[in-house]
Amino acid sequence: MKSKILASAVATLFVVAGATPVSAEVVITQKAKKFDKKKISIKKGESVKFVNADSIAHNIHSRSSNGKFDLGVSKPGTSTSKVFDKAGKFKVRCAIHPKMKITVKVN
Amino acid sequence: MGTHKKFSKLAVSMVVAISGFATVASTVATSAEKKSRADWKKEYVRPSEIPFPKENPYTAAKADLGRTLFFDPRLSGANYISCGTCHNPSFAWGDGLAKGIGHAMTKLGRRTPTILNLAFGEDLMWDGRFETLEQQALGPMSAPVEMNQNMKAIVAELQQIPEYRTLFNISFPGKGITVDNIAKAIATFERTVVSGVAPFDRWVAGDEHAVSESAKRGFDLFNNKANCVACHSGWNFTDSSFHDIGMPDKDIGRGKVVPGVVVMQHAFKVPTLRNAVERAPYMHDGSLKNLYSVVEHYDNGFVTRPSKSEEIFALKLNAAEKTDLVEFMKTLSSKDAPMALPRLPAYDQTVAGSLNVSPAAGPSTGSTAMRTPKGACNSFLMHYIPCSK
Numbered sequence: 001m002k003s004k005i006l007a008s009a010v011a012t013l014f015v016v017a018g019a020t021p022v023s024a025e026v027v028i029t030q031k032a033k034k035f036d037k038k039k040i041s042i043k044k045g046e047s048v049k050f051v052n053a054d055s056i057a058h059n060i061h062s063r064s065s066n067g068k069f070d071l072g073v074s075k076p077g078t079s080t081s082k083v084f085d086k087a088g089k090f091k092v093r094c095a096i097h098p099k100m101k102i103t104v105k106v107n
Numbered sequence: 108m109g110t111h112k113k114f115s116k117l118a119v120s121m122v123v124a125i126s127g128f129a130t131v132a133s134t135v136a137t138s139a140e141k142k143s144r145a146d147w148k149k150e151y152v153r154p155s156e157i158p159f160p161k162e163n164p165y166t167a168a169k170a171d172l173g174r175t176l177f178f179d180p181r182l183s184g185a186n187y188i189s190c191g192t193c194h195n196p197s198f199a200w201g202d203g204l205a206k207g208i209g210h211a212m213t214k215l216g217r218r219t220p221t222i223l224n225l226a227f228g229e230d231l232m233w234d235g236r237f238e239t240l241e242q243q244a245l246g247p248m249s250a251p252v253e254m255n256q257n258m259k260a261i262v263a264e265l266q267q268i269p270e271y272r273t274l275f276n277i278s279f280p281g282k283g284i285t286v287d288n289i290a291k292a293i294a295t296f297e298r299t300v301v302s303g304v305a306p307f308d309r310w311v312a313g314d315e316h317a318v319s320e321s322a323k324r325g326f327d328l329f330n331n332k333a334n335c336v337a338c339h340s341g342w343n344f345t346d347s348s349f350h351d352i353g354m355p356d357k358d359i360g361r362g363k364v365v366p367g368v369v370v371m372q373h374a375f376k377v378p379t380l381r382n383a384v385e386r387a388p389y390m391h392d393g394s395l396k397n398l399y400s401v402v403e404h405y406d407n408g409f410v411t412r413p414s415k416s417e418e419i420f421a422l423k424l425n426a427a428e429k430t431d432l433v434e435f436m437k438t439l440s441s442k443d444a445p446m447a448l449p450r451l452p453a454y455d456q457t458v459a460g461s462l463n464v465s466p467a468a469g470p471s472t473g474s475t476a477m478r479t480p481k482g483a484c485n486s487f488l489m490h491y492i493p494c495s496k
């Protein structure tokens with residue numbers, strides 16, 4: 001919930017401030033019950049935007065010991081962002097479809 | 108040896124299929140477009156080989172040891188329940204009961220799932236609480252209501268059996284009998300348990316006479332109007348996902364494991380449909396007695412609640428369509444040859460002494476008393492364990 005609010009706040013800021021490049025946001029697409037990448041590397045404090053391009057619901061969560069989180073249900077056609085503010089490796093999965101896996105490496 | 112033979116045979120029989128498999132996954136999703144029957148068939152081609160994890164690679168010796176352990180009742184606290192007691196190969200690796208029965212006739216909460224084709228799956232158990240087969244193998248073994256084995260005692264117990272010492276040393280040189288290695292051997296064996304070639308596979312491979320016209324219509328319904336393919340996809344007829352399919356019971360299933368996700372309340376793992384005919388009764392609670400009832404459930408028998416999967420909706424099938432779907436599912440049965448049971452290693456005959464069986468060691472919860480739930484006295488069990496009235 002927190003990250004959702006933050007994401008929309010960032011978007012608003014972006015519109016108001018025009019070209020000010022807020023820290024980069026990596027976009028990951030959920031399509032055909034898969035993430036479009038298996039692994040990504042980002043910097044501490046950056047966020048990842050998960051776009052559900054499927055016609056079914058997905059979930060984003062991690063049970064990694066260095067930071068558990070669960071972004072709840074992401075409905076078709078919506079997106080959810082998550083700021084990674086701790087360094088480390090996060091195994092991110094969909095709780096509905098456990099074959100959907102992506103590793104987020106935060107440097 | 109039998110296991111290894113089965114494995115290599117399987118690999119050969121599945122070679123035909125390999126090229127199709129990689130393309131399958133990338134072309135799923137677009138079920139909205141009308142796809143031809145021939146194109147759908149391409150999505151169900153059998154894989155060419157069984158995947159084994161890097162952390163626990165396949166060896167014939169390990170799979171064979173795993174098979175011996177799987178059928179050895181000495182892996183349970185009271186030495187009368189093996190993994191194979193509930194996962195009975197003659198019942199397509201299930202028990203034919205609505206709900207499993209564990210230690211001292213304890214009635215379990217859910218139906219015993221088959222172990223068929225688990226090498227191709229993901230998180231295990233109806234609620235997905237174990238990530239690997241290795242972790243899973245130890246779960247029921249140590250659960251007081253299932254096999255009730257004290258995991259500290261099991262290593263010592265197997266150490267008393269000379270042949271097990273030898274077999275573990277062959278499979279795990281320099282490490283021998285450990286709890287981890289028991290799990291690795293059983294998991295390796297389980298990964299070799301793969302359903303064989305069924306009439307459906309022969310049809311997919313090009314034999315038009317392998318299945319009936321009714322079954323072919325059922326296949327079309329499966330992929331289109333009945334929307335079964337939304338979850339029962341691919342050659343193993345499951346995408347290993349979890350859904351609330353609206354069974355009207357109180358069990359929240361995966362909701363306990365993933366409490367923060369609404370649609371995981373009352374959600375259970377999508378099981379394979381391979382050899383389903385032999386695996387009645389159905390669903391996580393074993394409440395449906397045959398496949399026709401299963402079709403009826405999806406047609407209009409589900410309850411609606413916030414967690415219900417969006418992929419479940421009233422299908423409005425007519426009687427002929429329901430029959431076609433059942434006829435189709437019947438073509439997924441491979442009628443595999445019976446499996447030979449292993450000869451179990453004998454106790455040491457070279458030293459005198461009494462057998463230290465683990466009823467004395469007690470349940471893994473720390474209690475030393477052998478507990479029998481009230482009302483669990485049963486003439487069959489009384490031969491084995493004391494009965495508390």
Ligand SMILES: [Cu+2]
Nearest residue numbers: 058059094097
């Ligand atoms: Cu998903």
